[in-house]
Amino acid sequence: MNYKAPKGTFDIFGKKAITYEKIENTGKKIMNLYGFSQIRTPIFEDAGLFTRSLGETSDVVQKEMYIFKDKGDRLLALRPEGTAPVIRSIIENNLAQNNSVKLFYTGQMFRYERPQAGRFRQFHQFGAEIVGTQDPISDFEIIDSSTKILKELCIEYELHLNSVGCKDCRPTYREVLLAFLKDHVSELCENCKTRMYKNPLRVLDCKEEQCKLVTSNAPKITDYLCEDCKTHFEKLRNYLKKFKIDYILNPRLVRGLDYYTKTAFEALNFSLGSQNAVLGGGRYDGLAEELGGKNLPGVGFASGIERLVAILEKSDKDFEKEHKFMIIPITSDEFEYALDLLVELRNFVSTLFPYDYKNLKSAMKLAAKSDCDYVVLIGPDEIKDNQISIKNLESGLQKSFPKVEFLNIINNERCNFGL
RNA sequence: GUGGAUGUAGCUCAAAGGCAGAGCACUGCACUGUGGCUGCAGAUGUUGGGGGUUCAAUUCCCCUCAUCCACCCCA
Structure with a gap:
């Protein structure tokens, strides 16, 4: 055999292709019910779009991006995620003139990582964004619609919810948390001893038992939210309660990308390997400005289609097909x-x-x-x-x-x- | 990027220094107006690649590549 699919990639055909189609069609159907319309952005973008939005120090930017120069000496990157390109497009095409826009997308993403169960170098995400409003009802719609896709596919999940604050209150909390961690340095794992200075919030996410023990008593971000973040979070939680969306309040939930503010959520499924997150998202109020646009607050989600496929394949649930x-x-x-x-x-x-x-x-x-x-x-x-x-x-x-x-x-x- | 496991037929796996095998799948026949089941027959290999040790390597050693799993991180 002379050629193989590159490391971390694979061909999708037969039954698997039908499963992908089923997932994407279900997503599209639900998105339409919520009034989203589709957007297709390029598979590569100016590399700066991602370094700017995801944060220079994020792992995605530092070691996972497929970056290349084209013949015109432009520094490009295969998209590692879908939100930044959508925001770029909204700014560039003025899609959110005076109102908000609701867009969904599906397609390949690329990250240069060591492949393992549920993680690949080329993978597919289905996602959606509501941009141009800070109304907590939009946060609710994102959570409600995204989890509805999982329900429709009969995929079990545990919904975790948190608020990570904003540029006003997060720094304060960061200091409080760091101070707390400093008092318990000796009890932390080696990794966290260095991690606490780089990104103390990540320590909350550590899987080591010793660290979990320490952080179980750590100050919670939800106790340090500013008035604005606090009322926003309360309103969202009221909507979730009113419409009976069950969730677990998880003050440890931290998202990996820099741009998140306020709402953060993840849907977890435990039938796979160690990659449990099948869907994640949150609010990113400063992102559009960071990318040179006007102040366009937004909220969105992305789900990993490969992980959904893996779950469906395990459940050996056949979808009815046409004669x-x-x-x-x-x-x-x-x-x-x-x-x-x-x-x-x-x-x-x-x-x-x-x-x-x-x-x-x-x-x-x-x-x-x-x-x-x-x-x-x-x-x-x-x-x-x-x-x-x-x-x-x-x-x-x-x-x-x-x-x-x-x-x-x-x-x-x-x-x-x-x- | 770090660590561990594994690479033999299309797939799942045997062979443990001495002729490279089985099951499933494939092809044909029984069966020229009826698939699945059954019986019989057949085809299939750079043993991931390269080097070394040996009279002899799928087997032992080294390098390399790939896959899987975990860490980091994420969907």
Whole structure:
């Protein structure tokens, strides 16, 4: 084998492709119900867009970006996430003139990482953003709609919620937390001893038992929120309560990207490996300004489609698919008739025509292997009686109908041939 | 970037220095108007790649690449 899919990438076909499609279609359906419209942004962008929005020191920027120079000496990056490009587009095209905009997207993202369960170098995200408003109802809509996608897909999840404050109150909390951590340095893991100075909030997220023990008594950010953040959070929680969205208040929840403010949430599923987050999001009120636009507060989510696919594959839940037919002319005499019927049938149902088959038997095999539900048989007998024979491959039952009746059953009786 | 495990047929895996094998899948026949089941027959390999030790390497050693898992981090 000379060529393989590059490290951390893979081909999507067959059953897997159907699962991807199902997830994306479900997402689109829900997004439409909430009044979002689709946006497709380029797969690569000016590298600065990401270093600026995600933060120079974030891991994504420091070690995970696919950066390259094109022939015009432009420094570009394959997008590692979807929010920054959407905000860039909103600013560039003035999409949020005086109102807010609601946009959703789906597509590939790229991060140069060591692959493992639930993590790849090219992966897909489905996400949405509401930009131009600070109304907590928009936070609610993001959480409500995103978790509705999971529900619709029958994916179990645990919703974790927190508020990470804003540029006014977070620094204060940071100091308080740092002071607390300094008092307990000796009890922290090696990693956290250095981490607490770089990003003390991350210590809250540490998986080491010793650190969890220490931070269980740590001051909570929700006790240090400014008035604005506090009332915003309370309103959001009221909406969630009113509409019975269950969640776990998790003061340890910290999101990895710098731009988050106020609301932060994650949906966790524990049936996978160590990558538990299937969906995450939050508010990013300073991002648009950071990118050179006007003050456009926003809130959004992104879900990792690969992780959703993995969960669905594990649950071996098959999605109902459309009936698939194959037309088989039994001798060469019926070839033309069968071709005409093929063209006609394709106005209504998915229909195959067998290639390179030797006899009826081999054509039947092809039909079974091609995952067909029904075989339409046209032979001398059918032509003579002016009938069409149809066989249900699952039950093995076969019947004949006049052509008109046959088409009628397909169109008006959902292929209920009584087989 | 760090650590661990694993690379043999399309897939899942045996062979532990001496002829590279099995199951599933594939192809054909039994069966030229009926698939799945059954029986019989057949095809399939740079043993990931490179080097070394040896009369002899899939097996032992070194390098390299890839995959999986975990850390870091994230979806």
